[in-house]
Amino acid sequence: MPAAWYGWYYLRYPYRVPACAGTFLFRDASVMRANSRPVTSNQTGPHEQRHAIVRKHAQSTFLKPLSPASCAAFTLAMAAWRQAGGSLILDAGCGVGMSTRRLAVHHPGSFVIGVDQSADRLQRDVRWPGTPPRNFVTVRADLVDFWRLMLAEGVHPEKHYLLYPNPWPKKDQLGRRWHGHPVFPAVVALGGQVECRSNWQTYVEEFALTLTQLSGVATRAERYDADPATPLTPFEEKYLMSGHALWRCRAALPAPVPPSSATPGVIPFPLSARD
Ligand SMILES: C[S@@+](CC[C@H](N)C(=O)[O-])C[C@H]1O[C@@H](n2cnc3c(N)ncnc32)[C@H](O)[C@@H]1O
Numbered sequence: 001m002p003a004a005w006y007g008w009y010y011l012r013y014p015y016r017v018p019a020c021a022g023t024f025l026f027r028d029a030s031v032m033r034a035n036s037r038p039v040t041s042n043q044t045g046p047h048e049q050r051h052a053i054v055r056k057h058a059q060s061t062f063l064k065p066l067s068p069a070s071c072a073a074f075t076l077a078m079a080a081w082r083q084a085g086g087s088l089i090l091d092a093g094c095g096v097g098m099s100t101r102r103l104a105v106h107h108p109g110s111f112v113i114g115v116d117q118s119a120d121r122l123q124r125d126v127r128w129p130g131t132p133p134r135n136f137v138t139v140r141a142d143l144v145d146f147w148r149l150m151l152a153e154g155v156h157p158e159k160h161y162l163l164y165p166n167p168w169p170k171k172d173q174l175g176r177r178w179h180g181h182p183v184f185p186a187v188v189a190l191g192g193q194v195e196c197r198s199n200w201q202t203y204v205e206e207f208a209l210t211l212t213q214l215s216g217v218a219t220r221a222e223r224y225d226a227d228p229a230t231p232l233t234p235f236e237e238k239y240l241m242s243g244h245a246l247w248r249c250r251a252a253l254p255a256p257v258p259p260s261s262a263t264p265g266v267i268p269f270p271l272s273a274r275d
Helices: 003-007 050-059 068-084 098-106 119-123 143-153 171-176 184-189 201-215 234-241
Strands: 087-092 110-116 136-140 159-163 192-198 247-253
Touching: 050 171, 050 184, 050 201, 068 110, 068 136, 068 143, 087 098, 087 143, 098 110, 098 136, 098 159, 119 136, 143 184, 184 201, 192 201, 201 247
Parallel strands: 087 110, 087 159, 110 136, 159 192
Antiparallel strands: 192 247
16 A cells, blocks of 8 residues: 555544543533534425436446545455454444444444544544443545445445434435435445434435335334433434434345445446336
């Protein structure tokens, strides 16, 4: 790997911090505010173009070049996982990594990879309470690359979380929501137990419809009553403190078909529901 690439990615292995006697010392004041406004949108329900756009993505080959930084981060994340062993959990868009740590604690037999593109979030100086688990890693990478690299390398998560993704609520922003993005067929082709959470009902409804369209697996958006005492992520905590309703959708996607092509960027999976 060229030496210059090392400056492009961020990788943080589990590290030890002093136990804080159970006190939650989360330093991120910006996400601790209880005055978050609910999502507003000029959409009144699932986007009417969603089905056609998803069909187009499923029938196309998404060939955006992979960034060297994402490739380097992927290599390191895979090395950390292989060294640790266990089934794989992907925390896609992990932000500061709170959910990555919590999932690692909840699933001691698994290895959790948290991926986020934001160096600022990943490097934020957070004092985590208690002894950190050792079965996780957070890496800085573009998920659009990371997902396709996983698929090309035949790496399939047992569980896959997309927690409070940016909603992109304007009607003309459908293509920025994960399910409206050309990479989404690759996300579905990875298989595993997928869970998406949001404080915007429409996002989760669209996500569920798209999972079903691409996989044939029935799923739907449902209200999610998270425990305010144990939020999984800072955004979940912020929305709970602000009194927002939370939504989620879960689906056990079928085991993936072995890849027929090793070309990164090419989705080698014949998706089951391309109608
Ligand atoms: C609204 S925040 C939610 C963070 C965290 N899951 C939580 O609930 O606190 C969405 C996160 O997705 C990350 N993100 C958005 N697009 C991304 C991409 N293409 N690749 C990696 N991370 C991305 C952002 O950097 C941000 O941290």
